[in-house]
Amino acid sequence: MSQSSTLQQWLSWQETLHSKQIDLGLNRVDSVRVALGIPKDLSSTVITIAGTNGKGSTLRLLEEICKAQGLSVGSYTSPHLNEYNERIKLNGNPVSDKMICTAFERIDQCRQEISLSYFEFGTLAALDIFNNHQPDIVLLEVGLGGRLDAVNIIDPDIAVITSIGMDHMDWLGNTLEDIAREKSGIMRGGRYVVSGEMRDIKSIAETAQNIGAKLLQSGKQFEYKQEQNCWSWSNSLGYRNQQNLSMPAMKGEHQFQNAATALMVITLLQEFKFEVSTDAINKGLESYFLPGRLETIQREGVEWIVDVSHNVDGVQRLQQYLQQQICLGKTYAVFGLLQRKQLEQIIKIMDQVIDVWLLTELPDPDSFLKEELLEIVSAEVGLEKSVAAYSGYNELHPLLLKQINPGDRVVLFGSFRMVEAFSKLG
Incomplete structure (x- = not known):
């Protein structure tokens, strides 16, 4: 070089x-x-x-x-x-x-x-x-x-x-x-x-x-x-x-x-x-502070919780934290995951605190594809939950902004790449 x-x-x-x-x-x-x-x-x-x-x-x-x-x-x-x-x-x-x-x-x-x-x-x-x-x-x-x-x-x-x-x-x-x-x-x-x-x-x-x-x-x-x-x-x-x-x-x-x-x-x-x-x-x-570790941001009455948790133990800690917090509205999950991770277990843990699942591919060749995420997550959470999948966070973000209301909370998790995508859009 x-x-x-x-x-x-x-x-x-x-x-x-x-x-x-x-x-x-x-x-x-x-x-x-x-x-x-x-x-x-x-x-x-x-x-x-x-x-x-x-x-x-x-x-x-x-x-x-x-x-x-x-x-x-x-x-x-x-x-x-x-x-x-x-x-x-x-x-x-x-x-x-x-x-x-x-x-x-x-x-x-x-x-x-x-x-x-x-x-x-x-x-x-x-x-x-x-x-x-x-x-x-x-x-x-x-x-x-x-x-x-x-x-x-x-x-x-x-x-x-x-x-x-x-x-x-x-x-x-x-x-x-x-x-x-x-x-x-x-x-x-x-x-x-x-x-x-x-x-x-x-x-x-x-x-x-x-x-x-x-x-x-x-x-x-x-x-x-x-x-x-x-x-x-x-x-x-x-x-x-x-x-x-x-x-x-x-x-x-x-x-x-x-x-x-x-x-x-x-x-x-x-x-x-x-x-x-x-x-x-x-x-x-x-x-001390580290971005993407139960990082909380308030925007126009909506609470955004950004967390890099991507394995079962990390997701359990995230779920426990969410259960301890009061949310007056809906809880939206914005989620993507790399292959080789324990997807089904992660979904089972988090579904207890999620009302709407919004799934996205990650900017990584090892990411689960949106079709894979949609099939597996839909099978885990059942018909009573709203589930949608997108090709990337850039596509998902503007649609999410139209759905959320004051009192809701948005939980972004699943990968460092997810947090990276969110931070770039601000």
């Missing part, structure tokens, strides 16, 4: 470079890491986060708390909603096109004949930027799984596992134990791993024991308690407990579990000579 190439040109080229969109394995990407001179142990304190749900929310809270404490922080997440630069941030700000393109140039020069996927290019770019800027803290979100994900070429000082659910079974396995075992691959011997998974999934503890990682589990070494207008966090390790904490700014009961997991990580930072105050913790809790 030319040095004068734009970021979009680089990204378009990367989409055609590798034979597989998802190609799990570390040999190729690790070889390029070595050529770039990026150490497996960055000079920054590295926190790597894996899990089925809650990765992004936990990372964003950690980022905000670190910023409030005055620590410099780099973060890498995926996918992005609007701009690619959202994936790589320094102190909460997306890095520039120029910085990413410079990293891409270095990667392209160093890789020689090694083929890299779109995600691997982005991961190496983030690591190259963090290695050059050396922030106090680096937060890395695993893309898929853990053990064979490109992020795992870096040794984390603290590994984090959020909640585990049934998703990406084609790559990770067909049981919670199998999926958790893959995600546990981010652990390192002799180093801390914080698990926010409340259930007794044995492969997490087994992996930690087999490699000698220091496992701290929610409900065992740390826990939280909700109160009327605040909450508390405690641990059995001798660290300071936290009382009268601010309520999480992000919505949903599950955010307390994510926050409790984040607080265990924040507490461990003192082992790396970073002291974080209760004031910084509260500032982070009050300010």
Whole structure:
């Protein structure tokens, strides 16, 4: 690629470079890491986060708390909603096109004949930027799984596992134990791993024991308690407990579990000579935000709830939240889904809170087609529900605006691509 190439040109080229969109394995990407001179142990304190749900929310809270404490922080997440630069941030700000393109140039020069996927290019770019800027803290979100994900070429000082659910079974396995075992691959011997998974999934503890990682589990070494207008966090390790904490700014009961997991990580930072105050913790809790996670928008008397939930566990949390809220009018579902997802189960869960189903294809080659969605959803919800299908959100949106009335609510869910389409139309 030319040095004068734009970021979009680089990204378009990367989409055609590798034979597989998802190609799990570390040999190729690790070889390029070595050529770039990026150490497996960055000079920054590295926190790597894996899990089925809650990765992004936990990372964003950690980022905000670190910023409030005055620590410099780099973060890498995926996918992005609007701009690619959202994936790589320094102190909460997306890095520039120029910085990413410079990293891409270095990667392209160093890789020689090694083929890299779109995600691997982005991961190496983030690591190259963090290695050059050396922030106090680096937060890395695993893309898929853990053990064979490109992020795992870096040794984390603290590994984090959020909640585990049934998703990406084609790559990770067909049981919670199998999926958790893959995600546990981010652990390192002799180093801390914080698990926010409340259930007794044995492969997490087994992996930690087999490699000698220091496992701290929610409900065992740390826990939280909700109160009327605040909450508390405690641990059995001798660290300071936290009382009268601010309520999480992000919505949903599950955010307390994510926050409790984040607080265990924040507490461990003192082992790396970073002291974080209760004031910084509260500032982070009050300010952290992630688009598309029970995001609520009020427009002309209609409540729009935008959520990226696309697996059974995520949809169950969305449904529970909707049941707890009062809606005077109808609830419209705007829904699309990628193939390989558990479509029938998702529909059964959500149909309890939906009056009208509006289905759409997603701008992705793996999307369910509108005819498939219409057939399957109609069979699940029965004749008493209104169901319609469209070729894209651009077609659906203006028709939806004509149907809804003040007091109604619209729930958009099923994919990051759904939220992306909505955000572009505004």
